[in-house]
Amino acid sequence: MKKYKTLKDHVYDYIAEQILEGNLIPSQRINETAISQELSVSRTPVREALIQLSCEDILENVPRKGFVLKGVTEKEAAELYTVIGTLDGTAAQASCDTLTEKDLKRMEFYIQSMDLAINTNNYEMYLEQQELFHQVYIDQCENEILSDTISRLRSKFFTRGYSKDRANKNEKLLSQINDEHREILRLFKEKDKDGLFSYIVNVHWSPSNAHHELL
Structure with a gap:
């Protein structure tokens, strides 16, 4: 079941979106007042969201400056891929027998x-x-x-500096990754737990793919 989203969650999502769209860059100070005014919320949920992002190592609370966006190095990205892949593969194995036909159709829809x-x-x-x-x-x-x-670790890739220009240059790569999604779905349909874990760890989240700067 999906969790009910609090005001803090909505602020968190907003900040994440700003990072993904390139409106916030590493070392840039986060303007709490501007976010509060933009979302028409008090400073409290904004502060809570910033603290959460800081705990997740996405932001850094710098003395006399406030919260700033951190970056992710290539080495850190490769290490994250290793850990996330193992956890994602474990989640896939655990859910393999519980996914319904409706779930599989939803996954097919998202691929399309x-x-x-x-x-x-x-x-x-x-x-x-x-x-x-x-x-x-x-x-x-x-x-x-x-x-x-998994959600907390994946969120670290917010700071990888995604942009529309980069996406346009990587159409072939994005297509390749989506083909991987098709293979993951096939393995789910086959209920191949071991195959799922191996494919997700060794292919979809292979550390060698970390330099692609794509999730």
């Missing part, structure tokens, strides 16, 4: 939506549909700690 996003150079749509694709089985793994940990 990603194809459309690639063809129309809609990078934001691609990222959104990709997250929804993975979230289908992560939500069904029946392990809230595992699900929350």
